[in-house]
Amino acid sequence: MTRDRSPIPGSPERYSSIYSRAQSEAELLVEREVYGANVGVRGYTTIAQADALAARLDLRQGMRLLDIGAGRGWPGLYLAQKSGCEAVLTDLPPAAPRSALARARRQRLDGRCSFVVASATHLPFRPQTFDAVVHTDTL
Ligand SMILES: C[S@@+](CC[C@H](N)C(=O)[O-])C[C@H]1O[C@@H](n2cnc3c(N)ncnc32)[C@H](O)[C@@H]1O
DSSP states (O other): OOOOOSOOTTSHHHHHHHHHSOOOHHHHHHHHHHHSSOSOOOSSOOHHHHHHHHHHHTOOTTOEEEEETOTTTTTHHHHHHHHOOEEEEEESSTHHHHHHHHHHHHTTOTTTEEEEEOOTTSOOOOTTOOSEEEOSSOO
16 A cells, blocks of 8 residues: 655645645636636635625725735735735745745836745734734634
8 A cells, every 4th residue: 555645635745735836727717717817716715705805805006905924915915906005924834935936026006015935823024014914714
């Protein structure tokens, strides 16, 4: 019997391997079919739900948003683009912020968005740094 050595689903190693490679054409197609656009989703939160978050948090220019466990940048980048706010995106495996930064550059959001490798359990920010915090399918 051979032992399955693939990373445990949901583990940082698993996410690291996912975020280290580009999405395949099939994945992009599925994302468009299910979510309506290619926004870098790696969970279950839809665009309509992200829009509801933006409205509930009253996100706008001048605000600073923290997205915990943002993966490829969802929904932090989308919310920054939609609302004009600044966003700081965090995740554990370094491949996640790398992928999110590449997406931000393509969308010309890198001037307003920054990326930090950090665990949700030990966030390296002072109190009152953010006006709003989101996490989608992270905790
Ligand atoms: C299901 S994915 C969701 C990613 C993104 N928020 C989305 O909705 O597409 C869960 C994310 O949580 C991250 N994560 C898991 N444990 C974490 C922790 N302790 N601190 C920060 N991020 C964590 C994973 O690396 C992964 O990117």
